[in-house]
Amino acid sequence: MPHTEFSSNVARLEASATLALAARARKLKAEGVPVIDLSAGEPQYPAPRFAARAGIRAVEAGKTGYPPTLGLPELREAIARYLNETTGAGSVDPGSVIVGAGVKQSLFNCCYALFGAGDEVLVPSPYWPSYPVIVRLAGADPVVVETGWDAGFLPSVADLEAARTGRTRGLLLNSPGNPTGAVIPRGLLRDILRWAERHGIWVLSDEIYRRLAYGQPSPSVFDITERGERTVLLDGMSKAFCMPGFRIGYAVGPRELVRKMSDLQGQTTSGAVGPSQYAAAAALGESGAREAFITDLLSRLTGLREVGLAGFAEIDSIEATPPDGALYFYGRLTDPTETSLDIAERLLVDASVACMPGEPFGSPGHLRFNFAVERDVLEKGLARIADFFG
Secondary structure, three states: OOOOOOOOOOOOOOOOHHHHHHHHHHHHHHOOOOOEEOOOOOOOOOOOHHHHHHHHHHHHOOOOOOOOOOOOHHHHHHHHHHHHHHOOOOOOOHHHEEEEOOHHHHHHHHHHHHOOOOOEEEEEEOOOOHHHHHHHHOOOEEEEEEOOOOOOOOOOHHHHHHHOOOOEEEEEEEOOOOOOOOOOOHHHHHHHHHHHHHOOOEEEEEOOOOOOEOOOOOOOHHHOOOOOOOEEEEEEOOOOOOOHHHOOEEEEOOHHHHHHHHHHHHOOOOOOOHHHHHHHHHHHHOHHHHHHHHHHHHHHHHHHHHHHHHHHOOOOOEEOOOOOEOOEEEEEEOOOOOOHHHHHHHHHHHHOEEOEEOHHHOOOOEEEEEOOOOHHHHHHHHHHHHHHHO
């Protein structure tokens, strides 16, 4: 077969490193290797039954036609009510909501609608690996803003200002963060939003882990009254509701932007999967059941977090601090003689433990471990990691 010349749109595009490693772990398990998979970026628990039943009822009732591109009206209304109930937004209008096939699609559509050639978008590091890729696919240039271990992986206004140029048009925030679990405090978040508004910078806030915070709640951009009009909140069903396979995310922002994102989505994927939208509407709309589910999940994760911290405290080769949110331990390797990519590879091959190296997150020298698994799985994984480094 002759060599295919791909367009400049995708010539440098590579597969998602996080998805590729998770797929390799699944393949080894299917081949009979007893892999402990701590690599996946998702909670390993069932979806809320009341939400799943709503999706099933929709199928049984024949609600399987094309859904509206913007999203089902009942889901957009449920999203608006949910944000009004759980943030300081006050009055979110369903007309400012667009539903997509996961947060990733919503973020892509948002970037594609807002940014283009010559624009720069600030991306604090460590970052979710898709962030810089999505910015490049939109034709813009990602500008990585380094944060550090000693600063709790939090970007300061001074850091952002130092990276800003006349081409800076956007800023991607993620709090609680993947992979670090860092939560941006309310005061810092307010200062960042004020800074962005002064300079006419769009802030895209990925809040997929917002409800999964330990100790103090994780503030939303919708909790900040001083936020500017160029603020977009992104969230979805995959983490706090254990519904990653339903592929439902959403963006909430200015109506003009939402309309343009709808135009783009209408020419590509159209509306997100209908039965999944009915399930999501139930998950968000049934307030009592929703909050009970999240409370139970947080209690479970809090216990697993303590188990993991105790385990890593016994492993000299990895320094792990308590994550303030999300699902991960982001451990710093204390021996720099090997790359984290090499160590992750050896952990998988020699110890049958799958984790994520720091390189795809723009942060070499670290390993990410998902603790949203069954307790016995986490304990077995920690034992294998301790033996591997012992």
